[in-house]
Amino acid sequence: MRLTSVDRAAAICTVALALAVTAQAAPVRNPANGHYYDLVDNSALNWTQAAAAARTRYHRGFQGHLVAITSAEEDAFLIDTFGVSRVAGRWIGGFQNVNASDYSEPAGGWSWVTGEPWSYQHWAEGEPNDFGGVEHWLQIWDAASPSWNDIPDNAEVAHSTGYIVEYERSNNIGGSTVNTAIWRVRCQNLTTGETKQANLSGTSWDCGALGLSVSRGDHVKMEITGTANVPSGRASGK
Numbered sequence: 001m002r003l004t005s006v007d008r009a010a011a012i013c014t015v016a017l018a019l020a021v022t023a024q025a026a027p028v029r030n031p032a033n034g035h036y037y038d039l040v041d042n043s044a045l046n047w048t049q050a051a052a053a054a055r056t057r058y059h060r061g062f063q064g065h066l067v068a069i070t071s072a073e074e075d076a077f078l079i080d081t082f083g084v085s086r087v088a089g090r091w092i093g094g095f096q097n098v099n100a101s102d103y104s105e106p107a108g109g110w111s112w113v114t115g116e117p118w119s120y121q122h123w124a125e126g127e128p129n130d131f132g133g134v135e136h137w138l139q140i141w142d143a144a145s146p147s148w149n150d151i152p153d154n155a156e157v158a159h160s161t162g163y164i165v166e167y168e169r170s171n172n173i174g175g176s177t178v179n180t181a182i183w184r185v186r187c188q189n190l191t192t193g194e195t196k197q198a199n200l201s202g203t204s205w206d207c208g209a210l211g212l213s214v215s216r217g218d219h220v221k222m223e224i225t226g227t228a229n230v231p232s233g234r235a236s237g238k
């Protein structure tokens with residue numbers, strides 16, 4: 001079979017993804033809540049790219065999301081399991097919802113990607129500080145203590161080392177009661193050129209449900225971009 005450039009790109013992408021996945025250790029189960037956690041090394045992704053990438057990962061049928069650290073116990077589990085040096089510098093699932101009624105700088109409007117209540121906080125000393133007026137995303141700081149820093153949506157500025165994924169049953173992260181994120185989901189049939197897009201909540205999507213016509217053998221690309229309460233970023237897959 002003669003591969004088109006699109007086929008080759010997809011094949012290379014698939015190999016790269018497989019290597020990236022197999023390079024990671026197995027996710028670790030937290031017996032306190034039954035959720036699994038792992039670290040993904042990728043210094044190139046900004047927060048929104050990492051947030052989208054985390055949702056494309058699965059473990060034992062559980063869908064991933066950037067970790068929402070909602071208690072001291074969960075925080076301690078991560079630090080004890082992975083170690084201070086390995087959790088430092090990673091994106092976690094907090095962001096500042098600038099449309100929220102309680103938004104103010106630097107400490108108002110903070111939210112978790114899961115929609116869980118923002119109560120437990122582990123800010124580094126002097127943080128959040130909204131440095132430069134553009135720090136609306138959350139990382140574990142690369143300091144002696146693995147505490148939190150607000151930082152721009154920029155991997156280079158954040159000196160990011162990657163991100164932390166939490167896996168749990170999708171009904172815990174996809175229900176209307178807890179998931180407030182709205183995503184722009186765009187599907188393109190690369191074979192026919194047809195494109196469909198919609199703004200959707202939830203945590204998994206199907207290009208067929210968007211009305212895209214797909215025949216056997218067609219190549220389809222899905223892009224997930226933040227809207228409204230989640231800033232822009234993108235991830236793509238087949």
Ligand SMILES: [Ca+2]
Nearest residue numbers: 106130135136
């Ligand atoms: Ca801010």
Ligand SMILES: [Ca+2]
Nearest residue numbers: 129130149150
């Ligand atoms: Ca800061």
